[in-house]
Amino acid sequence: MPITTTTAPVAPGQLGDALDPAVIQTYLGALDTWVRVRRSELAELDEAALAVGRGGELAGDMSLALALWKAISDRYQLVFATWDGGRVLRQERERISTLIWGRLDGAAELPGGLAVSLPEAGRLCDALTGQLRSRLALVPGADAASARVRDLRAQLERIRDQVALEPALTRDAAVDRLAGLMARLQDLAARAERGADVGGMVGPLEAEATTFERDLIVGNARRRDARDQIISARELRADLEARASALAKLAATCVATVDPAPRYAVPDLDALGPVPVTGEEIGPYLQRLDRVSQALELAQHAYADALAEHAQLVDLLDAYAAKATASGVADRPDVVHAQQAARDLLERRPCPLEIARQLVATYQTWIGKEIAS
Template structure:
């Protein structure tokens, strides 16, 4: 078993409906991947803060964290949809759409890196591996294993690149040739420098990322009716998932945001005529952006609740270690805060005020806490 998070294989190939047991297993494995990758990225962030090459590492670290955030959001939608399926109100097709449909990164640019969930997971593994090698080279595999891994990844990328053409593909082929020569030179050294291997791994991760971006951009630039149909089906699934997420927030939290969630089916079917098709694709993009906003808003509400719950647990541990009584009934305030969080709907404002007051008092009472 790997020390690090490794992307689980998708439960089914594109275009097929995943069996129930395979979906349950995939969502469980994805939850474990998510937890481990989050811990890894936090540790990498801490290590890079004092690293002499902090500036050079920032771009990959930011990409890794942004990609992780997008995967986590898609996982939330999958869980909400699968819960609906079990409740009899969802379609298994929506689950497949959320796995294989394009996953836009939360950076304001819908075309920045539109990839499927399996591609996003694989790319996250590549980026995290590259960062680990550069930040903490002694923690990775021995040089021979890392060079063998580089050769395997080079061969994989060449096979993927063979399916593409155009100027971008030509440039990427040149980058792979340069990496090939770099790896061959490292093989020729008795003791290749760890830093040089890490630089090659970083360059490979950049090519891998660029290849996925190129494929997504190529698909977007060659929009046709079939692609519009696929995007419409994906937005239907996303819309239902966001509605499920919104209902969970409305049921569980108070106050809760209330946003209108667009219904892509209101646009009608995909038209045949070119002019009408172009306008339809524009409207699909507008619906997608509106869904992004609604998803981000409701996800933020759940994230706020999770943060308050974590802070309440930290307060409980701190109070347990205090020992001496204080002039303020902190234990009573903590009980009230937990009651606010554990009732349905949870009173977020009351819990937030109580937790903030306890944190402020403890900060004065125990400056080192």
């Protein structure tokens, strides 16, 4: 069965850059598409694994891919809140680059406390998803050998970039492994050009390349995470400051939009003091930063859920209005009055959610009554 797939977009700039607004907008659009398509793809892969009785066998990779997707989706939400429809000055644009290139937190399911940036998480999720597709033999266009060879070439180019990041002690071995994969791909492509059936050769090469790419990404992330804890603490604090600022905007939007709104205090990072420079102090300081990260995540989900409920009520009202029109009862006085009352309340700022729920339900009831009569 064909499965729609996508590749994580290339992230712009680097940590600390004041990104160009047009570049941010383009990246956000591509990342939004990736988040939506990848979630659907993982759901389809999970269903396929269960259908063939391989759910347990693939559970580890599936869980990690979903954890990476969740971490990326949460970070996209914060970047989007900071973007604020394009109303960004230099400070906000620098915060966005920090959110993109800083380490992801709140992904407790990642192995060994793995700390990766948003672009690394996207590449790792791509690699895991590709491996799942290969193991289930669900690669799109599986009969088109040339397309799979083209995808392998692109993957080996990504691997080449990762090999360049390897430390001197392990780089030679990585280069040799990459050279072996490239030689096999060249032989496979030549066979395909001569008309040979290479279907049985593509799958193993895809699996090995995906495993190698994943190992390189994970290894690079773990080496970075093993560096000086003081540097890690500084990166985490900068990331938390950007998240706290984004959360403040999200909270302000929520409080202005719905009533009652969640009431979570945005943690004050200044109260933690500066990042310590001694080994004895850095451990407890990192633990306090982790607690702040958890508090930010809890508050973010609460505010986002409240806004999502308001948006769902608006969508529900529009759906009922379409039903009323299709049923020929939209212009009846009671239906018109009920719709206007619900819409006026949903447009009020802040909107009293409990009453809005009741008015939308009342509108639905009037439609049903008029249709029945």
